[in-house]
Amino acid sequence: MQTSIANSVSATGVGLHSGKHIYLTFRQAPPNTGIIFRRIDCKPVREVPANMAFISDTRLCTTLERHGAKVATVEHLLSAIAGVGIDNLYIDIDGPEVPIMDGSASPFVFLLKSGGLYRQHVPKRLIRITEPVSVTDDNGATCELLPHDGRKIEFSINFEHPAFSDSVQRASIDLDKESYFIDVSRARTFGFITQLEMLKKQNLALGASLNNAIGLDDTTILNPDGLRYNNEFAMHKILDAIGDLHLLGSVIIGTFKGHCSGHRMNKLLLDQLVSQQSFEYVEVA
Numbered sequence: 001m002q003t004s005i006a007n008s009v010s011a012t013g014v015g016l017h018s019g020k021h022i023y024l025t026f027r028q029a030p031p032n033t034g035i036i037f038r039r040i041d042c043k044p045v046r047e048v049p050a051n052m053a054f055i056s057d058t059r060l061c062t063t064l065e066r067h068g069a070k071v072a073t074v075e076h077l078l079s080a081i082a083g084v085g086i087d088n089l090y091i092d093i094d095g096p097e098v099p100i101m102d103g104s105a106s107p108f109v110f111l112l113k114s115g116g117l118y119r120q121h122v123p124k125r126l127i128r129i130t131e132p133v134s135v136t137d138d139n140g141a142t143c144e145l146l147p148h149d150g151r152k153i154e155f156s157i158n159f160e161h162p163a164f165s166d167s168v169q170r171a172s173i174d175l176d177k178e179s180y181f182i183d184v185s186r187a188r189t190f191g192f193i194t195q196l197e198m199l200k201k202q203n204l205a206l207g208a209s210l211n212n213a214i215g216l217d218d219t220t221i222l223n224p225d226g227l228r229y230n231n232e233f234a235m236h237k238i239l240d241a242i243g244d245l246h247l248l249g250s251v252i253i254g255t256f257k258g259h260c261s262g263h264r265m266n267k268l269l270l271d272q273l274v275s276q277q278s279f280e281y282v283e284v285a
């Protein structure tokens with residue numbers, strides 16, 4: 001059955017790019033609403049559905065925009081929503097980006113579960129991949145969706161850096177057998193200090209710190225407590241892909257494989273999937 005939350009839950013956190021405090025409230029939404037961001041700081045309030053039709057930017061993070069109202073960095077929250085299995089939700093937000101929290105999806109999982117799940121008496125709609133779909137860019141990055149009677153995700157990255165041994169550059173998860181909450185949701189975003197200095201000069205990443213990202217210099221990981229998972233970098237790319245793919249509007253039944261891809265390619269993959277009509281809707285209850 002479709003699911004929303006039973007009780008409203010509010011939270012606050014810092015925006016990764018603005019560095020400002022942003023308030024969020026998750027509220028129950030009726031069946032067949034989907035996930036809708038509501039910019040409550042705009043007059044009138046602007047609704048921005050979490051749908052691929054409203055993706056406006058994929059540099060650094062995934063940004064949605066409708067009628068001039070933006071919501072950036074939606075991917076970690078959408079990943080948590082997909083992981084918890086919520087279909088319908090209003091997200092009231094008083095700024096242009098979702099707070100970064102600890103850089104993973106785990107705080108959002110905690111908040112959504114705190115609201116309690118509310119089962120709605122309408123069948124859940126899933127998307128089943130029927131034909132392989134893939135996209136590749138000029139640098140050799142690829143991502144693809146393949147038919148599979150389950151939910152599997154594989155990802156590989158390729159960084160020439162002492163902290164990235166071969167074993168940490170790969171991650172995979174079978175969501176029918178393993179746990180999104182335990183194995184994926186705690187993986188944090190990561191970045192290089194040299195890039196961070198460049199972004200800050202452009203007035204971006206003003207809220208970035210070792211409290212909300214894994215930071216790397218030329219040789220090592222800067223966070224005193226190290227990594228949460230041995231392959232946290234690659235696992236975070238899986239977390240991102242789950243969030244980006246959820247902009248299709250439903251959980252996807254199939255296999256996703258990514259290699260060095262990111263938000264831009266995830267969007268291109270969704271565009272390709274829709275233009276090829278390589279999927280079908282299935283209802284479950």
Ligand SMILES: [Zn+2]
Nearest residue numbers: 075076189240
């Ligand atoms: Zn991310």
